[in-house]
Amino acid sequence: xxxxxxxxxxxxxxxxxxxxxxxxxxxxxxxxxxxxxxxxxxxxxxxxxxxxxxxxxxxxxxxxxxxxxxxxxxxxxxxxxxxxxxxxxxxxxxxxxxxxxxxxxxxxxxxxxxxxxxxxxxxxxxxxxxxxxxxxxxxxx
Amino acid sequence: xxxxxxxxxxxxxxxxxxxxxxxxxxxxxxxxxxxxxxxxxxxxxxxxxxxxxxxxxxxxxxxxxxxxxxxxxxxxxxxxxxxxxxxxxxxxxxxxxxxxxxxxxxxxxxxxxxxxxxxxxxxxxxxxxxxxxxxxxxxxxxx
Numbered sequence: 686x687x688x689x690x691x692x693x694x695x696x697x698x699x700x701x702x703x704x705x706x707x708x709x710x711x712x713x714x715x716x717x718x719x720x721x722x723x724x725x726x727x728x729x730x731x732x733x734x735x736x737x738x739x740x741x742x743x744x745x746x747x748x749x750x751x752x753x754x755x756x757x758x759x760x761x762x763x764x765x766x767x768x769x770x771x772x773x774x775x776x777x778x779x780x781x782x783x784x785x786x787x788x789x790x791x792x793x794x795x796x797x798x799x800x801x802x803x804x805x806x807x808x809x810x811x812x813x814x815x816x817x818x819x820x821x822x823x824x825x826x
Numbered sequence: 827x828x829x830x831x832x833x834x835x836x837x838x839x840x841x842x843x844x845x846x847x848x849x850x851x852x853x854x855x856x857x858x859x860x861x862x863x864x865x866x867x868x869x870x871x872x873x874x875x876x877x878x879x880x881x882x883x884x885x886x887x888x889x890x891x892x893x894x895x896x897x898x899x900x901x902x903x904x905x906x907x908x909x910x911x912x913x914x915x916x917x918x919x920x921x922x923x924x925x926x927x928x929x930x931x932x933x934x935x936x937x938x939x940x941x942x943x944x945x946x947x948x949x950x951x952x953x954x955x956x957x958x959x960x961x962x963x964x965x966x967x968x969x
Contacts, residue, residue: 735854748852749897750871781854781866789866798949800865812945817953819946 720773727776732766735780751784752805762788762803777801801825837926839918843908844956845880845929846891851961852899863904863955865948870936876921877930878951880906885927892962900967902960910954916947 739746739759746753754762762780769776777790786805792798798814809826812819847867849856855867870878881891888903895901911918921930934947 745852748899749850749895750873751850751853778860778862779854779857779864781864783866784853784869784871789864791864814946814949817946817950819942819949822942822945 724773724776725770728766728770731776731780732763732770736763736766739782746782751782752786754782754786754788754803754805758786758788758803758805758807761807762790765790765801765803765809837920839882839908839920839929841909841912844883845906845908845911845918846883846886846888847878847880847904847906847951848891848895849902849904849958849960850895850897850899851902852897856902856904856958858902858958861958863952863958865945865952867904868934868948868951870934870939870944872936874930874934874936876935877919877932878934879921880918880929880931882927882929888959889962892960892964895964896966897964898966900961900963902958903962904955905957905959906951906954907956910956914950914954916950916954 736759739754740756740763743753743756743759766780775792775794777792779791781789781791783789783802783804788803790801792800796816798817800812802810802812804810807826808824811821811823811825813821849863849867853866855864856862857864868878883905888905891903892901908918916931917933918929918931920926921928931947931951934944934951938944
């Protein structure tokens with residue numbers, strides 16, 4: 686009897702664990718989906734504004750002696766943004782012109798920061814900072 | 827860090843001073859909603875050959891600094907404290923002995939703006955912004 690109780694108990698425990706695991710997996714999955722969705726929304730907002738706004742009128746960035754990015758560079762930035770968006774990656778805090786015909790995506794996580802820099806010639810670099818110290822810089826295109 | 831004034835030392839840059847950097851409002855380098863400044867605001871411009879330009883607030887107000895610029899959309903002005911630059915080990919010096927209002931960060935110039943050290947300095951300077959004021963109109967934006 687005691688053995689049977691133990692068996693039932695084990696089965697019960699297993700069922701509870703299995704159920705909890707399924708619930709946890711569903712919960713994590715829902716959380717990940719929600720996070721992915723919020724990243725996607727943030728990327729799409731950045732694509733609409735400022736990137737598509739710039740594409741419609743690149744001249745607006747020809748200001749105060751700065752060189753506006755060309756439409757080709759803006760299209761490249763939009764392609765990169767769409768790639769990140771489709772991958773569900775976290776969105777940058779902002780996208781800005783560099784003043785020399787290039788475009789910079791700026792990411793931040795706590796004290797660390799990173800930037801994806803598209804130069805006026807189309808070269809792409811990824812630069813990582815830890816507490817303002819540059820720790821990594823690599824050409825990705 | 828040395829803080830050079832004019833040749834006679836009469837306008838020695840004091841630790842308690844504040845310095846101003848103009849940020850064209852058209853660039854998005856300052857986000858007023860998040861009160862956040864992009865490191866790009868401290869990227870040397872083509873005319874920053876002797877160093878990144880900053881202006882001493884005690885000689886030139888942010889409004890006056892914006893007014894002499896040519897941006898169509900006007901300017902925000904980022905304020906950086908000399909004491910914070912000192913603590914971060916960022917050197918500044920007066921650019922022209924006859925113009926005590928203008929100082930430069932000599933390690934950050936148009937010719938070295940792509941180097942690792944320059945990117946790191948830009949990142950540091952953005953983190954040292956104590957306040958951003960404006961936007962203020964420029965001569966062009968008033969027309």
